[in-house]
Amino acid sequence: MIVSIFNQKGGVGKTTSVVNLSVALVKEGKKVLVIDMDPQANTTTGLGVDKEGDSVYDLFNEILENKEKEIELEENEEDKDNKENKENMYNKEAPKKIDFSKYINKTDSGVLLIKSESSLSGLEVELVSLDPVSRTEVLKEIVEKFEEEYDFVLIDCPPSLGLLSINALVASDSIIIPIQTEYYALEGVSELMNTYKLVKDSLNKKLEIEGVLLTMFDKRTNLSYEVVEEVKSYFKNKVFKTMIPRNVRLAEAPSYGKSVLEYEERSKGATAYKMLAQELIGE
Numbered sequence: 400m401i402v403s404i405f406n407q408k409g410g411v412g413k414t415t416s417v418v419n420l421s422v423a424l425v426k427e428g429k430k431v432l433v434i435d436m437d438p439q440a441n442t443t444t445g446l447g448v449d450k451e452g453d454s455v456y457d458l459f460n461e462i463l464e465n466k467e468k469e470i471e472l473e474e475n476e477e478d479k480d481n482k483e484n485k486e487n488m489y490n491k492e493a494p495k496k497i498d499f500s501k502y503i504n505k506t507d508s509g510v511l512l513i514k515s516e517s518s519l520s521g522l523e524v525e526l527v528s529l530d531p532v533s534r535t536e537v538l539k540e541i542v543e544k545f546e547e548e549y550d551f552v553l554i555d556c557p558p559s560l561g562l563l564s565i566n567a568l569v570a571s572d573s574i575i576i577p578i579q580t581e582y583y584a585l586e587g588v589s590e591l592m593n594t595y596k597l598v599k600d601s602l603n604k605k606l607e608i609e610g611v612l613l614t615m616f617d618k619r620t621n622l623s624y625e626v627v628e629e630v631k632s633y634f635k636n637k638v639f640k641t642m643i644p645r646n647v648r649l650a651e652a653p654s655y656g657k658s659v660l661e662y663e664e665r666s667k668g669a670t671a672y673k674m675l676a677q678e679l680i681g682e
Contacts, residue, residue: 401542401552402609403571407594408587409558411577412614412643415653416675417555418445419668422658423676425509429550432503435515436538436563442555443514446506447656454516455541458502462537463525465495499544508661511549513541523562535602538566560594568598573609580616580626580642585633608634612675614643641675644668 404417414437421431435442440450504512526534542552554567568574574595578584599606611634617623631638643649649668652659659668 400550400573401546401554401571403554403556403564403567403574404577405556405564405567405574405591405595406577406587407558407560407564407591411579412612413558413577414439414441414445414555415649416575416577416612416614416643416672417442417553418653419649419658419660419672420675420679421446421510421551421553422508422660423672424551424679426660426673427676427680429676429680430511430548431509432511432513432545432549432552434513434538434542434552434554434567436519436567437515437555437557438517438520438563439557440515440517440519441653443512443516444656445653445658446508446510446512448504448506448512448514450514450516452514453502454519455502455513456516456519456522458497458499458513458541459519459522459537460525461495461497462540463529465497466529466533499541508658515555519557519563526562526566532602534562535565535569539570542570560590564594565598565602568595568606569603571603571606573607575609575612577612577614578626578630579614580623580630582622582626584626585629588633608637609679610639611637612639612641612643615645616642617645639675639678641671641678643671643675646671 404413406413417433421433424431433442434455436455443450502513504514506512526537546552554571556564556567611630613627613630644667646666646668648663648666649659652662655662659666660672663669
């Protein structure tokens with residue numbers, strides 16, 4: 400199952416959910432690959448991996464270089480009767496075989512990770528060189544190399560509605576939408592749903608909403624309960640039963656490069672993500 404955790408708003412618990420859900424799934428005996436598509440690379444550091452070294456940005460560039468070589472060879476093949484082009488054909492490099500394994504990092508938690516870096520923010524400019532459909536399918540091409548090896552592939556989307564997020568949605572079977580139980584919780588949801596519908600209608604007809612995840616729930620405030628009802632009214636039965644509480648241990652864990660399940664397994668935050676993993680698996 401390939402799942403994107405997606406919301407164009409920042410601060411909704413998106414990265415926190417990727418890190419902790421992936422570790423919780425591993426603890427349930429599942430093989431999990433995380434792809435960090437957010438240039439901030441907080442999922443990368445949150446799983447205890449250094450940002451230096453081969454990243455998803457480098458992998459995209461290898462694929463883009465191969466695509467350029469394929470186009471050049473095709474153009475020369477079409478005009479091979481031309482003497483000058485015939486000579487050029489012998490000088491052109493063939494696309495090289497990509498070693499995908501060098502991009503996979505094993506974390507202490509058992510989660511496997513393709514990490515991010517800040518340079519990823521410039522990738523959207525490079526993708527524009529491809530045709531309108533191909534530029535949305537590069538991540539799909541990557542995921543197809545791995546999907547049969549893993550029970551779950553989780554993709555951390557950037558907090559935007561650009562080409563990186565579109566690539567993630569095109570590559571996915573479903574999306575999880577984290578929404579914080581705070582004021583303005585549904586602000587921007589209409590734009591998010593428009594993007595989802597656009598991708599589903601034109602680029603990935605199998606894309607479904609796996610569920611809406613309510614985060615930062617504070618049982619002491621009336622506002623949290625009001626937001627829960629508002630979100631359930633909007634998304635109906637698509638809202639996960641599990642809600643992620645506002646929790647000190649959840650906030651502390653990333654500074655140690657750990658998930659909350661490794662940092663304090665008995666905390667309320669860790670318990671919530673264990674329950675979410677079981678709900679996602681269908682137990």
